[in-house]
Amino acid sequence: MSWMDDGGFDMQTFPAQDGRPMARMVFCTSTGQTYFTLTKTEVQRIRRECNRILKEMEASK
Structure with a gap:
């Protein structure tokens, strides 16, 4: 099970x-929890960056 599946990310x-x-984005690691509070614009920027990275990963196959 990945750290995302077992509640390490929310x-x-x-x-x-x-x-x-x-x-609110939460990362749970062995050293504790880290919280990020994001605006709608910041969430949209993160989504665009994730899509860009996914395209790069698909192109390198």
């Missing part, structure tokens, strides 16, 4: 105090 949405949608 993302949730929540409203900011001013009502804007936000996301």
